[in-house]
Amino acid sequence: MRGQFATIIVNIILFISAAILTYLFVSSSYNSLNNINNAAISRQELISNKLNTIIQIDSCAYDNSSRNLILYVKNYGNTLLNQSNTVLFVNGYLKENITINLVQCPNEINIWAPNCIISINTSWNSNGYYYIKVVSEYGVDDQKLIFVNVSSSICLVQ
Amino acid sequence: MLSTMKADLSSIFSSIVVFSIFLFGIFTIKYIIESSYNNLYTIGLSISERYYEKSRELIIFKNNLSNYENPYIIIQNKGNKPEDLNCYKLYVNGILTNFYYNISKLYPVDLLLPGEEAIIYFENSSIRKDSWNFVQLISCSGTKFLTLIYIS
Numbered sequence: 001m002r003g004q005f006a007t008i009i010v011n012i013i014l015f016i017s018a019a020i021l022t023y024l025f026v027s028s029s030y031n032s033l034n035n036i037n038n039a040a041i042s043r044q045e046l047i048s049n050k051l052n053t054i055i056q057i058d059s060c061a062y063d064n065s066s067r068n069l070i071l072y073v074k075n076y077g078n079t080l081l082n083q084s085n086t087v088l089f090v091n092g093y094l095k096e097n098i099t100i101n102l103v104q105c106p107n108e109i110n111i112w113a114p115n116c117i118i119s120i121n122t123s124w125n126s127n128g129y130y131y132i133k134v135v136s137e138y139g140v141d142d143q144k145l146i147f148v149n150v151s152s153s154i155c156l157v158q
Numbered sequence: 159m160l161s162t163m164k165a166d167l168s169s170i171f172s173s174i175v176v177f178s179i180f181l182f183g184i185f186t187i188k189y190i191i192e193s194s195y196n197n198l199y200t201i202g203l204s205i206s207e208r209y210y211e212k213s214r215e216l217i218i219f220k221n222n223l224s225n226y227e228n229p230y231i232i233i234q235n236k237g238n239k240p241e242d243l244n245c246y247k248l249y250v251n252g253i254l255t256n257f258y259y260n261i262s263k264l265y266p267v268d269l270l271l272p273g274e275e276a277i278i279y280f281e282n283s284s285i286r287k288d289s290w291n292f293v294q295l296i297s298c299s300g301t302k303f304l305t306l307i308y309i310s
Contacts, residue, residue: 011167014167014171015167018167018170018171018174021171021175022171022174022175022178025175025178026178029178029179029181029182032182033182033185033186033189036186036189036190037189040189040190040192040193041193043193043197044193044196044197044200047197047200047201048200051200051201051204052204054208054300056300058247058249058294058296058300058302059249059252059253059254059294059296060252061249061251061252061253061284062252070252070253072249072254074247074296074300076299076300103254104247104254104256115245115298117247117254119254154251154252155252156252156292
């Protein structure tokens, strides 16, 4: 009788231990699954933002008087962008000392809104073909090959 | 007897653990596949919509001569999509230029409908006189239409 009672107690203890361990495992697994799910949702939102953010280098011009190259970049997406977070790369190198201005924006707010154009001005004094890349928020970018002829004040986007 | 019960308990316990691991694996794979599918679907839809809009746009230029005092360019919508010229952008010699337009309306709406013509009058600030000028007209969705026009 005492032996059977002891067995029942041992079984109960083992069962409770198994239940606690299973609960711990399931709850930690659930947390991990939840984290994976949240990460997937965040990634999808990021991709969606990236897809809804389209910028395009529309045109470029060379101003012979100020020796500046002017790039016109338009926001074709439907997200608001901060123009000050825009950077310019020329042949892969970061171009510093650029001036960004909003041009022909349909609204009065000082932000790079959809259908709004920014002009990027940078000093320039060399001829030839260059790969330029404009990178904005969410990592959205546009890369174009441009041809610059300083003496003729010509800049063409290929 | 006790050892048999212990073995039973341990097999129950291990089967619960294994089943939990199996469920965890299944749900993980489900989330990954669902997420990848949703991403691909969103990307595909966005790209197809963008290119569909662009493929329906076609603007042709009807003149290649104009004058410095009142420069203009005549365009015709040869695509199969109405165009809103309000959001079009005009670049003359690469420089963003202000313009206004006048549509020869065949149908009373303010859009440039397929087949209709419009005259675009633009500023002469960036024009090179007695020379060929490079004109770019860029649509609302970013399609470029390029031409040269001689301004005397």
